[in-house]
Amino acid sequence: MRSFSADVIAAKVPLLWRAVAAALLLGLVLLALVEQRARVLRNGTEVRLKTVPVDPRDLFRGDYVVLGYPISMVEAGQEGARPYQRGETVFVTLGRDEQGFARAVGVSREWPKGSGEAVVIAGRVTSIGGCAINANGETDCRGNRSRLRIAYGLESYFVPQGEGKAIEATEKARIEVVAAVSSSGEAAIKRLLIDGKQVYQEPPY
Known part of the structure; x- marks a missing residue:
């Protein structure tokens, strides 16, 4: 019996149908990504984050703010443990400070055992150093x-065009982000607040 390779079979399919199939596959992939993010926003545990805006503009997607958080700098752990590497995935256990904002209370390479009801957020190590952002949003070395x-x-976080600079110029202590964190550690920004008042809410789709 004559066998046909995948290339031979594909060659027999009209080009138009191949293009349609590729477009449908791409659409399904994008839809899955959108639904995954929407699921995080709908079902994720809300956490309050202090923010430090950095950069006000993206020429290709309108205005945006780049945000830093106190939880962006985490103690690496006990001495003698295998050093963390840049690009490594880690899991950060979050607690709350006296104002109700999230703070990092631990970090590990694996999902922390005995985390119970604590919120655990997944992240990626971008650098290793000796400085941190303290509770006042100031660099502490x-x-x-x-x-x-x-x-x-x-x-x-992208905002309507022309409004990014206004947010960037806002005193950092006045800005707050409410993020949703899924049970697997995925996170997405849900709301942006200034002086405790909501100024933007992320639509689920």
């Missing part, structure tokens, strides 16, 4: 400890 800078996918 005191001591000789190793700290990790971690990105959570919450570092940029």
